[in-house]
Each structure stands twice: as C-alpha cells, then as structure tokens.
Amino acid sequence: MITRIRLENLSKTYFKGETNEVTAINNVTSEIKESDFAVITGPSGSGKTTLLSLIGLLTKPTKGKIFFDGEEVSRYSDAWQTKIRKEKIGIVFQQYNLLPQFSAWENVSLPLLCHDVPKEERRKIALEYMKKLGLEERKDFKVAYLSGGEQQRIAIARALVVDPKIILADEPTASVDLETAYSILRVLEKLEKEQRTLIISTHDPSIISKATVSIDLRNGTVTKVERFSP
C-alpha cells in the first residue's frame, strides 16, 4: 500500500520563547497508508488535536517535516497548503463548528464556495450528502434547531462534500449519544471502504476496534504504534 502521509521528527511548540512556552508535540515520526483507518489515542492534553492540526496543515510545525504522497507539504507556502486543504482534506471538529447564521444545507455546502460552484449546484451536492447521512429533512433548519447528533452529521457531510482523499476527525463521538455514535461509526466504516484515509483522534473503544493503525500519544510523544491486519 502507498504511504499517504509521512511524519518525520515532527514537533510543535506554542508561544516559543515566551514564559508560557508549551511543547504540544515532540519528535513524532509515523506513517499512514492510503486506505488506513488510523486512530490517535492518548489522555487529554497528550497532543492529539495538535497532531491532527499539523496533519491537516492547519498550523506549521516548529520542527520536522510532513509528506503527502511523497511531497514535503510542510514547507509549502500558505497558499499551497490552502490548495491542498481545499482539494484533499476534510475535517470534522469535536465541537462541530457549524456557522449559526446558515441553514443545514448551507453549512454543508460552505467548502464549495471557493470551488466556483453556483448556488443551485451547491445545494444539489449538499443535499446528496445529507441524504446519505439521513439528514435530508433537516436541510433548511438553522443550526440552533438541530440536535447534537444531527449537527455532528452535518459536520461530517461538510467534510465530505469536496470528496477529499483524507478525512480528519477530532473526537467525533465525544459529544453525542450512543445511538448517534453508532451511526457515525457506520459512516466512518463506509468511508474506509471508499479507499479514503481516515485519521481520528478518539477515546471511543468502538472506533479504536475498527482501526487498522493506532498511534498512542503521551505528553506529545508517540509511545506506541500498532498496525492491525484488516
């Protein structure tokens, strides 16, 4: 299998040089293959979210390199990294991060705004993904009128709408009930079958049990990497 993502001696320090300097990630080296279902585990504060941010090119590493399909993307300009994020990466946040001024379908279609897609087509594509996630009837609802589970599924639909190769999810089942967590898990399994690379930070054993690779973080350092056969 092709290596989709490679991390080499990756470190991230916040507030470098200041009195409140924090090293969130320290010297992480790892590989994630093309169709991997990777989970990042570890206690709170271990650096899971920061690692996801680095992989998602949401922040620059203080040291080290990140490779996507063999290209060193960490040294790319902000514009290049935005291009990669726009075309290849879908992100699901722990706190959903939906924009309250927009309806459900408008939130799902947000990534398409910078893809030269006209309004009618955006709506059509958004409804397609919402239908797959059983949310079609909620399409015109404002975010405030959606349940937590529905919001999380909207966030997943939003991440999928640009058909990304890589999906990052930060504790996707942390804020939802069991039933919703189960439905989210089924969505993730389906995504794995579509040959996408999934990278999920989680404590949820049901998700961990489905993973093909597990990266364990403690205090910003990788303590264990386990690869499971499918």
Next chain:
Amino acid sequence: MKIQRHLNFLWFAVNSIFTYKTRTIAITFSLMMALMILGSVAFVSGGLEKEAILSATFAPDITVQYLQAGRQIPISMNNTSVINKISGIEKTIPRVWGYISQNNRIYTIMGIDPAEMPIPKEINFAISSGRFLQVQDSEVAIVGRHLAAAFALDVDDTLILYNESDHPYNFTVVGVFTMEVNLYAADLILVTVNDSRKFFGITENYATDLCVYASDQTETRYIAQQILNDIPGARVLTRQALKDALLSAYGARSGFVSVIWYIMLLAVILVAWNQASAVSAEARKEVGILKSLGFSTMDILEIRLLEAIILGVLSASLGILLAIIYDLYLGAPVISDFMLGWAAVYPSFPLPIHVSVTSVVILYGVAIFPLLVGSLVPSWKSAITEPDTAMRGG
C-alpha cells in the same frame, strides 16, 4: 475569467452583514449621515448652478450701465450711437427697470423691448403658463412665481402697482415664470419698456442700462473692452462674467463645506476601524473554520472587503436619498442659507436642486474608498488568523 467564486463570496459577505448587526448599523448610520450632508451640498450647489446658467441665458451679451459716485444712474441714450459704431455689434437696446415696494415686499419691474430684444429658445423653459411679451403689447406683465402666489394671480388677472407718486398702474398678467428661474425671477415683473418708462417716469433719452448684442459671441470680451474705452465711467458686464461670478460663488461655497466635511469622514473611518477591529472571538473562530474548510487568506480578505463595499454602497444610497428629501422637502435648512449667502434677504422659495450622475458617482466613490481604507488593516488581521483556532476552539 472566473467570477462564480466572487459571486459566492458576495453572497457570504451579505450574510455576514446581517449577522454582525451592531457593526453594520454603526457604520451604515454614521456614513449615511455624513453622505447626506455632502450630498445635500452637492445637489443644492448643482441646482443653483443650473438655475444660474438658465437665468444667465436671458441676459444680453453685454450690459452697459453708468456709474456716478459708485452708484448706478440712468444712462443716456446717446451712448447707443457710440456703442453701435464698434465693429461686431449687432444691436443695442435700452432696458428700463427699477424696484418698488408693495405690501412690505420689494419687487423688480423690468421693461424690455420685445420687438428688438432677441428671445432665446430657452424661453419655453422659463414661462410655465401664458406667453412671453409681444410687439404690440401694452399694460401687460409677466410675473414671477412667488409674486403670482403672493397676489393669487394667474394669466388674464389684473395686477395693480403703485409708483413712487402713489399713482396706480394696471397690468394684465399674460404669463408666469417657471420654478427653474425662480431664484432670479421670483419677484420679477416683466413689462414693455414703454410701460416701464411711464411707471418710473424715465424719459426716452435715458434708460437704466443698455443691452448690447454681438454678431459673434466669441468677440464679446473684445467688444466689452472697447465699450469701456469709449464710454468712460461705464460699467460693462458680459453675460459670461455674470454667469461665471455666480458659478464661482456657488462652487467655492460647496468646496468650503466639502473640506470641512473631511472631519466628519475621519470620524466615520475611525468608527469603521473600531468596529472592524472589535472582532469578537466568535468572528475569529469563524475565520479559522473557513480556512480549515479551504478558504485562503485572500478569500477571507476579499469577503471582508466586499462587506465594506456593500456597506459603502448601502450608506451612499441611503445618504443620497436622505439628501434629496432634506433638500427637496425640507428646503435644506442651514445649508441653503450658507449656499445662497446674499446680503439681500430672499423671500422663501423652493430650493432648486440638481442630482447629476457625476455627483452621485463621486458620492459613491467617497463612501466606498474611505470605508475600504478604514476596514483594510482590521480585515487583514482577521484574515491571517491561523486555521487551527477552529481546532483549538477559538
């Protein structure tokens, strides 16, 4: 060139404007008020200039008056032959006019010779009802709109005027001037020169002033200079000079107000800067979310600047509308007093306004560009927010 992305951002910007209502209202209100004042000055100035140009159209090419001790006195008709000898003169016609006081108001009686005086085609715009004076007319008058209203006069009504000896003279109203020339014709009574002579007791050897018409308009200045040389003590006014003096005065006044207005604009820019800078944590997080979804820094900047442009257009539109209401229906108090600024007290009359395409375009320009300047740095600071603020929860 791809424009769909920009249309999408425009849609997003419109939504943002409705989301951040406090900022929208603060900027729109302050800019709207500023533009209302500037627009009001521009429209009043334009109206006065237009009215001055139309009124000047009826003036002769050159007006020759006689001064003694700095005051105007009747000019001898002998000067007509002196003037007519100058090359380029088509004709010289006497005009007899003066002031009367009636019902505590001062009116101007102007006597002209309709047989000799060239009538410009713009006369159609100057007479709203009735007709102009004709060659055979006697004891008839065309009155200004204000006078017609004050005396409840219409065409075919009789106007009784008393001269200095308190002798009554009856005039039949044959025409009423329009609003467009109201500034200068509001209190004007236009009669034949013979009627005017009788009324004021000025003999045929004299006239109040002489109206000189040139064969070639481009020669007017040279002819005026020649008249000055040939008639010492004369005051010679060209039509162009009259028009230029009026336009110059209105232009200078509007310029003065415009410069003072800079201070108001500075205050508005500070409001815009302040509002744009007071970006809440929620707004910063929104930028982080958008960037994590694939929006680039340029895209965010474009959205923020589009918001400024929309607010500028909205404020300008409202400001222009308010300026028109302020000028047309309220008479532009304070501004009109300053713009008119004559020593004489005018009777009240509807203020002329002129909304030109150029003024409107300039008003939109001075609404949008300064707002862009005021919002630029705060917009940039917002746009360079790291996308991982979304991951970290703001």
Next chain:
Amino acid sequence: MIMTFGTAMILLLSGCAAVLALGVIDTAVRIFRGWRTADEEKRYDLEKSFYLTYSVVCIVLGIRLFIVPVYFWNLQSLVPMIPGAMCLWGVFNALPTLMWPNLFLKFLLPTIYMGWLILAKINSDCKTNPLMVSLTGFYVAVSPLLLLDSTVDILTSLNLSPVEVSCCSSAIDVGPRPIPIIIGGVDGQIFLTAIFFTVSVALAISAFLCMKYDRVEWISRIFASAYIPVLILTMTEVLTPWILHLPLHHCPFCLLFQAPSTVIFLALSWFAISSPWITLLTEKLGRADEESKVIEKKTRMSLWLTSGFAATIATSIIVVHLALAFI
C-alpha cells in the same frame, strides 16, 4: 486656490491614495528582495504581509483609476472660475507647469495601473499566488509614478487659482501650420483623415489577428503607438473643425465639450492603444508556473479582443459623427 466639491473630493481621494501607497512600499520591498533567500518561516511571514500589500495596492490603483474621469469632470466645472477660459485649454493654462504634464500622466499611468490589476487578477485566479514576487516588484517599480500622480493632483488642487488666461484660439488658431499642409496642400485634411482611418483599421485588424497569431503582436503594438500622434493631429486638424463646422484646425477640448460622444471615442481609443501594451506586461510578468501560463494566455486573448473591438467602435463613432456633419 479654487476649492469646489469636485476639487475637495479629488484632494481627499488623492491624499488617501498617496498615504496608502507610501505606507506599503517598505513591505513590498521586503517581500520582493527577501523572498528568494528567505527560509520557510520567513516566507510564511512575508506571505502574510503580501496579502496586506496586495489589498492596499488594489485599493490605491482603484482610487487612481476612479479619479481619472472625476479629474476631467472637475476641470470642466472649473472653466467658469478661470477668467478668460472657455474650455479645458484655459483651465490647463491657469497652471501650465503642473497641468500639462498631469494630462500626460492621466493617459499613460492608467495603462500601468490596469496592467498591475490584470496581473493581480491572474494571480488570484491561480491557487498558489505564483505572481507574488512579480507583483510586489512591479509595484516597487511603479510606486514613484503612483506617488507622483497623487502629488501632482494634490498640488494642482491646492495651487490652481483664478488667473486671467487666454482662450484656446490664441494657441490653436494662429500661426502657419505645417501639417496637414505638407501632406497634400489644401487637401491635406483629407489625406490626414485617410491616414487616421488606415491606422485605426490596421490596429483593429491586427488586434483581432493577434488572438490567433503571436507573430503579429509587435505589429499591433507599433500600430497602437503610431495611433497616438495620428489621433492627436487628426483630432485637432480635421475632426474638431469638421464636426464643429469650422474651417480649419481647432482645440480638441472644444470638441469633447460640444460633442460629448467624442469622449467615449477618446476613452475607447485609450483602450485600443493600451491593451496591446498591457499584453506585453502580462506576457513578461504573468507566467510564473503552468497554471498562471494558462490563465495568462486567456487574459491576453481577452485583451487583444478588447483592443480590436475598442478600435472598431471608436472608428465607427467618428464615421457617424463625420457623416452627420456632412449631411
């Protein structure tokens, strides 16, 4: 000083443009000089600064282009305030040391401004800001002219005063005139007209041909350059007198005032002349990577099309005017 609404607004906008243009020069120089040798972290910071520079320059150039028609409108409104002035000629002569050079700048600099903005559009249509260094370098080179443009406008607004001037006839209508006499004697006007139409038609045709054949580009640019003196001469010696029913040469400003559609003709002529030169800018500065090459080529085609259409429509306007003048 003559201060009117228009003058006050030009002063305001020129002041804004000058301050902004000055404020961003340092950043532009830092980006242009530092990009190639900068490390990743430095480049990241420079890139952030570029976004501000880019936005500022877009606004400054937008202001400068907006001011061009406002400037001429304002000068026209100042005619009554300059004793002796009967058209723009008189106003220009009220402050000749500044205003005649400013007239030249008002035709030349918008070409450069449009060039930068078109390059900026190409850059924004690409996903990765490939023209960042070119844009900042171009801005650094152009900024002295930008500042000059704003400064001259400010100085003109502050120094123009109601001095006595002579009418344009004192300059245009006097003295022996070599052209069009030397072209064909008394019929020189007809020959000049023929040259004008030949050059304008050649410009239009060559511009359309450039959409297909790169080899014709420099020929079109030569026609565009030749069009400038031919236009000025023909306007003064032929178009103005013929359209205004005067026997001989006359001030072109009188034509622009008395036949307002000729202003559109002049604006279209400007587009026809400038577009070929803007294509040279985009060709040299707008091709940093594969994506920008594709977009630049499409842009260049649009510019040639604009030049061709502008020249065609401009010529048509004059044909209509002359036809109406002779009917």
